[in-house]
Amino acid sequence: MNDRPRPRPRPRHRRTRPVVGVVVVLAVTALAVGAGATACSAPDVERSRDVGVQLFQWTWDAISTECGERIGPAGYAFVVTSPPQEHVLGAQWWTSYQPVSHRVESRLGTRDEFAAMVDACHAAGVEVVADAVLNHMSGQDEPGTGWAGSPYEHYEYPGLFSDADGDFHHCDTPGGDISTYLLAEQVQGCELVNLADLATGSERVREAQRAYLDDLLSLGVDGFRIDAAKHVPPEDVAAIVAGLPEGTRVLQEVIRDGDQPVKPEQYTAAGQVYEFAYGKDLVGILDGGTFEFATSLGEGRLPDDDAVVFVENHDTERNGSTLTYRDGARDQLASVLMLATDYGTPVVYSGYAFTDRDAGPVQDAEGAVLDAACVGDEGPERSWEDGEWVCQHRWPAVEGLVDWRAVAGDAPLVDVQVPGDDVLAFSRGDRAFVAVNRAAEPVTVELRTGLPAGRYCDVGTGAPGLVGGSCTGDVVKVRRDGTARVEIGAVRAVALHVGARA
Numbered sequence: 001m002n003d004r005p006r007p008r009p010r011p012r013h014r015r016t017r018p019v020v021g022v023v024v025v026l027a028v029t030a031l032a033v034g035a036g037a038t039a040c041s042a043p044d045v046e047r048s049r050d051v052g053v054q055l056f057q058w059t060w061d062a063i064s065t066e067c068g069e070r071i072g073p074a075g076y077a078f079v080v081t082s083p084p085q086e087h088v089l090g091a092q093w094w095t096s097y098q099p100v101s102h103r104v105e106s107r108l109g110t111r112d113e114f115a116a117m118v119d120a121c122h123a124a125g126v127e128v129v130a131d132a133v134l135n136h137m138s139g140q141d142e143p144g145t146g147w148a149g150s151p152y153e154h155y156e157y158p159g160l161f162s163d164a165d166g167d168f169h170h171c172d173t174p175g176g177d178i179s180t181y182l183l184a185e186q187v188q189g190c191e192l193v194n195l196a197d198l199a200t201g202s203e204r205v206r207e208a209q210r211a212y213l214d215d216l217l218s219l220g221v222d223g224f225r226i227d228a229a230k231h232v233p234p235e236d237v238a239a240i241v242a243g244l245p246e247g248t249r250v251l252q253e254v255i256r257d258g259d260q261p262v263k264p265e266q267y268t269a270a271g272q273v274y275e276f277a278y279g280k281d282l283v284g285i286l287d288g289g290t291f292e293f294a295t296s297l298g299e300g301r302l303p304d305d306d307a308v309v310f311v312e313n314h315d316t317e318r319n320g321s322t323l324t325y326r327d328g329a330r331d332q333l334a335s336v337l338m339l340a341t342d343y344g345t346p347v348v349y350s351g352y353a354f355t356d357r358d359a360g361p362v363q364d365a366e367g368a369v370l371d372a373a374c375v376g377d378e379g380p381e382r383s384w385e386d387g388e389w390v391c392q393h394r395w396p397a398v399e400g401l402v403d404w405r406a407v408a409g410d411a412p413l414v415d416v417q418v419p420g421d422d423v424l425a426f427s428r429g430d431r432a433f434v435a436v437n438r439a440a441e442p443v444t445v446e447l448r449t450g451l452p453a454g455r456y457c458d459v460g461t462g463a464p465g466l467v468g469g470s471c472t473g474d475v476v477k478v479r480r481d482g483t484a485r486v487e488i489g490a491v492r493a494v495a496l497h498v499g500a501r502a
Contacts, residue, residue, distance in 0.1 A: 045499035047406035049077035051339065052129065052347040053393045055372070056314045057082050057093060057361040060109035062371040064120035070374075070394060072124025075403045078249065079121060080225050080347065083131045084114050084216070086146045088138050089367065093314065093360040097227060098138040098195065100146035101160060102212040104219065107147055107368050111219070118220035127222035129249055134209050134240060135228040136195035137161060147367075155196050160208060167205050169197040184261040188233045200236035209240050223249025229273075230254040230262050238270040251308050251347075256301075268306040275302050275344060278309040279322035282334045286323070286438055291424045294436075295416055298343035307344035311335050314349070318357040325353070325390045328380040329491035332397050333438060336460065336493045339401035340426075340434045342413045348402070350393040353384035362387040397493060400459030400473065401434075407497040408432040419445045423488065427451070432497040434460065437488035444487045453480045455502040460495035475502045 053076050055063055063079060071079060086101040096106065104111040118128045138144075143153045155163035171190035173179045178190045191197045198205050213224060229237055229252035241250050250271025254264040257276075264273040278297055285294045298304060311334045316322040323331045338346050352361050352372075362370045374391035384390055392398060411429030418424055422439035427450035437443050455477050462473025476496055478484045486494050 045407055046409065047075065047403070047499065048409045049075050049125075049406050050345055051076050051402050051405060052078045052080055052308075052345065054080040054310075054313060054347055054349050055082075055393075056349065056351040057096070057108070057369060058350075058372045059369050060084075060113040060117040062373075064113075064117040066372070066374075067117075067121035067124040067126050071121070072126050074393075074399045075406045076126060076348075076393070078127035078129050078222065080129045080251070081117075081131060082108060083133050083227070084108070085133065085212070086148045086150055088140055088144060088146060091360045091363060091367065092358045094358070095360070097133055098140070099133050099136075100138055100144075100152040100157060101148070101150040102208070102215065103148050103150065104215065105148035107363065115219045122220065127249065128220070129223040129225055129251060130216050130221045131227055132213060132216070132224040133227045134198070134200065134237075135231045136192065136197050138196060139191075139194040141194070161198065161205065165204065166202060167199055169199050181257065181260045181262075187260070187262050188231055192228065192231055197231070200232050200240070206236070206240050210243060213240070213244065217245065217248070223251065226250065226252045226271075228253060229267060234266045234270065237267060241270050264302055268302070272306055272308050272345060273302055274313075275307040275309050276316075276321075277301055278307070278338075278344070279311050279313075279316060279334075282311060282337065283323055285337070286330050286334060291422065291436075291438065292416060292418050294337050294424060295341055295413060295426060297341070302344070304343055308347055309338055309344035310347045310349060311338055312349050313347075314351060317349070317351065318354075325351075325380075325384070325392060330438075331392070332380040332395050333436060333491055333493060335392070335395075335398045336401050336434070336436060336495070339398070339405045340408075340428075340432075340436075340493075340495065342408075342410075342428070346405075348393050348398060350391055351389075353386055353388045353390055355386050359386065396462055396473075397460050397495070400462060401493075401495055403499070404432055404434070404459050404495045404497050407499040415448055415450055417447055419447070425486075430498075432495070434493055434495045435486050435488055436493045438491060440490050442487065442489045442492075444485065447484060447486050449478050449482050449484050449496060451478050451482060451496060451498065453478050453482070456496040457500040457502050458494050458496060459500055460493040461489070471500070471502045 083096050084104045085099045086103045086105050088095050088098045104114055121128050145151055155168050161167040169189045176191045178186045252267050252273045254267050254273050255276045256264050267273050281297050312322040312324055317324040323334050372389045378391040378394040408428035408431050411431045414427050416426045423437050425435035425447045427433045430450050433449040455475055457471035458473040458476050488494050
């Protein structure tokens with residue numbers, strides 16, 4: 001392993017980097033539509049995708065299908081999978097985050113199924129980012145056997161890591177766990193809730209982690225979400241990913257929390273970093289804060305190119321620090337704001353309903369996760385039983401704004417309008433316009449759109465206007481002077497772009 005060839009170091013990923021097949025020019029003419037529908041057409045419009053979607057605990061087979069049927073056509077640029085490595089047994093969601101080996105065999109599918117999923121997503125123009133657990137191994141005190149049959153002990157993983165070889169950290173704290181987050185050496189050198197903490201400063205450990213990432217690259221993945229990166233010194237993360245091929249996406253989980261010494265800014269040399277403050281700030285905006293601040297939430301945070309932003313993820317929907325699917329229309333509206341503004345690389349979250357925060361997805365008698373199924377009436381208005389797939393990435397305004405953002409591209413955010421405390425509107429150059437109403441009552445307002453005159457499909461009230469050649473949302477008329485009379489439903493948005501005209 002020590003003589004492993006090292007590719008040249010890759011440059012940091014930039015948000016504007018196009019991915020395979022995702023910068024396209026569409027020349028769509030009006031297609032036949034059903035009775036009562038409005039035909040939709042578009043001039044030649046360039047679309048540049050940058051939105052990711054985290055399909056939490058989706059099986060490889062389910063992701064394969066969804067990439068071709070919905071994720072690719074909707075305009076998503078990449079999908080973030082759950083960890084693919086072998087893990088401890090158990091029904092809880094967090095068993096996926098307790099590795100016992102680097103075999104690509106898990107309750108989400110086999111190695112062959114994982115490789116087939118990557119190929120299917122690539123065929124749909126979608127990159128694949130795998131969740132990589134590099135900070136730790138299992139947190140089980142008793143010896144056991146992993147999902148694929150690998151034996152393990154808390155600090156012994158045959159053929160991979162061994163305490164006798166110095167592969168783990170041990171702290172003189174209660175239980176060896178982190179006892180304070182005010183000391184960086186504890187955050188990055190002690191155990192996180194009993195999880196065997198790897199000595200990532202060791203070249204032996206680093207080589208094993210590089211070999212695992214290389215194996216996933218051999219299966220075609222395009223990047224990695226580095227789980228619990230906050231608990232790994234930034235220089236160790238940088239050393240592990242330094243030899244990845246040029247252009248590999250690296251998204252690091254570093255939770256920003258007050259005056260703690262470990263901060264997201266310390267990790268940007270290795271790749272992009274999740275900006276956890278963003279989703280929390282959106283809660284305050286939608287709860288009545290100054291609405292205009294939604295257009296500048298990145299100020300004082302990570303630089304634009306370094307930031308990955310999200311409304312919620314699998315941790316925050318369980319700890320209550322952000323909005324969740326239970327917030328319905330407010331949750332959807334937060335995604336609209338994230339996708340319409342121009343800060344960071346957005347990642348939409350899609351998971352399953354739960355009451356018990358430890359509950360895993362629905363599994364068969366052997367513990368294999370059942371394939372996710374979106375039932376076809378996805379949206380913030382409905383309710384879900386425990387275990388049902390919420391499919392937030394298919395919610396009408398979310399899908400509509402993914403395409404809206406692709407059309408807006410790098411056009412600047414301009415002409416911010418706040419006609420009242422609860423309405424916010426702005427344009428992205430002369431390519432796209434959005435108006436958001438956070439109030440519990442509908443409103444009608446006169447607004448400047450910045451768009452050429454014409455009739456536009458409102459992709460904020462329906463799926464992307466080009467799906468099936470019909471305008472599934474409302475139709476808005478923009479006058480010659482670029483203004484429009486806009487009717488916005490309660491806790492809704494109106495979104496228009498030059499790629500979807502009625």
